[in-house]
Amino acid sequence: MKTVDIEVIGKTLNKAYDLVTPTMGPRGRLAIIADPFSRPYLTDDGVTVAKELLNLDNQFEKMVAISICEAASNTEKAAFDGTTLTVLLVKELYECGMKLVNQGVHQQIAADIIKSKCENAVKLLKNSCIKITDANKEHLIKSVSYITTKIPYIGELVYEAAKKAGDAMNIAIEHDRTIPESVVEHVDGMVVNSGYFSKELGKLANNEKGVWIRDNAKLFLLAEGILTKNGLNNLFKSITNPKQPLVFVFSSNHNPETIQQLIENLSANKLDFMIMFINEGNADEIFLDIAAKTNGMVQSATFNTTDYTYDHAGTADHIEIEIDKTTIIAKCDTDAIKNRMSAYKRELDENKFTTNLVRADVINRRMANLGAGVVTIKLACQTVTEYRTIRFKLDDAIGAVRCTMRDGVLPGCGKAMYYLTKPDTVNEVTEITDALKAPMKKILANAGYEMPSDEYLYKSYENGIDATNNAKVNLYDEGILDSYASIETALKNAASIACDYLRAYILINENVKEGD
Numbered sequence: 288m289k290t291v292d293i294e295v296i297g298k299t300l301n302k303a304y305d306l307v308t309p310t311m312g313p314r315g316r317l318a319i320i321a322d323p324f325s326r327p328y329l330t331d332d333g334v335t336v337a338k339e340l341l342n343l344d345n346q347f348e349k350m351v352a353i354s355i356c357e358a359a360s361n362t363e364k365a366a367f368d369g370t371t372l373t374v375l376l377v378k379e380l381y382e383c384g385m386k387l388v389n390q391g392v393h394q395q396i397a398a399d400i401i402k403s404k405c406e407n408a409v410k411l412l413k414n415s416c417i418k419i420t421d422a423n424k425e426h427l428i429k430s431v432s433y434i435t436t437k438i439p440y441i442g443e444l445v446y447e448a449a450k451k452a453g454d455a456m457n458i459a460i461e462h463d464r465t466i467p468e469s470v471v472e473h474v475d476g477m478v479v480n481s482g483y484f485s486k487e488l489g490k491l492a493n494n495e496k497g498v499w500i501r502d503n504a505k506l507f508l509l510a511e512g513i514l515t516k517n518g519l520n521n522l523f524k525s526i527t528n529p530k531q532p533l534v535f536v537f538s539s540n541h542n543p544e545t546i547q548q549l550i551e552n553l554s555a556n557k558l559d560f561m562i563m564f565i566n567e568g569n570a571d572e573i574f575l576d577i578a579a580k581t582n583g584m585v586q587s588a589t590f591n592t593t594d595y596t597y598d599h600a601g602t603a604d605h606i607e608i609e610i611d612k613t614t615i616i617a618k619c620d621t622d623a624i625k626n627r628m629s630a631y632k633r634e635l636d637e638n639k640f641t642t643n644l645v646r647a648d649v650i651n652r653r654m655a656n657l658g659a660g661v662v663t664i665k666l667a668c669q670t671v672t673e674y675r676t677i678r679f680k681l682d683d684a685i686g687a688v689r690c691t692m693r694d695g696v697l698p699g700c701g702k703a704m705y706y707l708t709k710p711d712t713v714n715e716v717t718e719i720t721d722a723l724k725a726p727m728k729k730i731l732a733n734a735g736y737e738m739p740s741d742e743y744l745y746k747s748y749e750n751g752i753d754a755t756n757n758a759k760v761n762l763y764d765e766g767i768l769d770s771y772a773s774i775e776t777a778l779k780n781a782a783s784i785a786c787d788y789l790r791a792y793i794l795i796n797e798n799v800k801e802g803d
Contacts (some may be wrong), residue, residue: 431687632654
């Protein structure tokens with residue numbers, strides 16, 4: 288066991304800041320990261336760059352780096368953007384707390400003050416965010432997409448995809464070298480957030496993207512997980528077209544021994560197959576949705592299909608299975624789809640006063656999935672390196688737009704947080720004003736520009752600087768906007784880590800021996 292002084296915390300936060308924040312803003316730079324198993328890729332994603340800190344030799348610095356990466360990762364999961372902001376705020380909020388400590392405030396109290404002021408900031412931001420409407424929808428989607436990716440044409444693609452996909456934003460992304468420019472296509476299909484569940488099965492994909500892609504595939508919807516050895520033999524005997532791709536869909540009630548036997552039999556007979564596992568909540572609903580989309584039946588005593596055969600299986604005209612996503616395109620029975628939609632609508636209507644927001648969101652997404660079909664953005668990239676770079680950015684843009692449609696937007700370029708430090712609200716955030724001003728200062732510093740006067744910035748909520756050309760602009764009109772979710776989650780996650788470390792008095796690592 289070895290211990291060190293807490294000075295290592297500040298040093299590590301500075302290392303993270305210096306490594307990650309040069310990517311910030313429209314004039315921020317890209318990091319080129321080597322992948323030992325594939326091609327290098329370029330990114331300005333804060334959490335991706337911050338993870339390089341996990342290679343630090345100093346085990347105590349590595350401890351702090353893990354916490355920073357956790358904060359950034361949590362922001363990315365929730366808002367799809369704001370990871371660099373999170374890293375910056377961890378360092379800035381910690382320093383705000385240390386200023387209080389140096390003034391004689393107890394560390395516990397200093398941490399409580401910082402946490403409370405960040406909560407005040409979040410409330411003020413929420414009260415001033417701009418909500419999406421039919422009138423501003425195009426402007427906001429294109430603006431947030433551009434700010435998230437720094438690539439102008441991404442906004443056009445995401446907006447076109449959003450128009451076709453609806454609020455659920457079920458959008459697939461493909462690489463296509465054969466087309467002259469990137470396009471958006473819409474097909475009547477559905478997306479399931481489940482796929483194959485092991486690296487061994489992933490090898491069946493047999494392509495660099497790890498996607499099992501087949502046409503005219505049969506889907507065996509084994510929801511109850513009661514397939515016996517005898518039932519398995521009967522299922523095999525019922526297969527009339529052994530050359531047809533076969534997909535076996537299992538629920539969490541599956542028997543691992545049965546699945547292993549199934550895989551061995553399929554492999555021994557050299558059949559073209561994939562096995563996927565529905566791991567979403569309310570899996571029975573997903574099975575029924577798939578059945579409706581593929582004109583199949585679910586293995587169930589309710590439907591008298593316990594003895595499941597080839598004739599009960601659904602058919603997908605086209606199916607793409609990844610490790611965590613499946614895209615199904617099929618000529619479906621419209622009445623079956625209407626029945627599933629009616630069941631979901633009935634639940635919302637009958638329980639409108641008791642259904643929680645999470646469940647309501649799930650239902651709305653599933654209805655959109657059944658009704659809107661699959662929207663695909665085809666990227667016309669010449670190289671896989673370019674495709675991977677654009678793909679990561681596009682994923683973030685789609686996620687950020689989802690958050691925007693739910694929560695709204697704030698003025699970008701750090702202005703929303705800077706505006707909280709104006710005289711009439713500064714008392715709510717006094718102890719963290721330096722942290723709230725830091726994002727704008729860093730964005731403009733990366734661009735090589737000077738900060739404008741507080742008089743200009745405080746005059747209007749939307750007054751700001753376009754960091755691409757150092758122009759004073761109306762941020763809303765120019766589309767320089769951030770999703771509310773990215774700033775809210777960055778503040779909350781950064782405050783969580785910064786305050787935890789403010790309360791620390793020593794770092795202990797039981798895996799490091801004295802003298803190492």
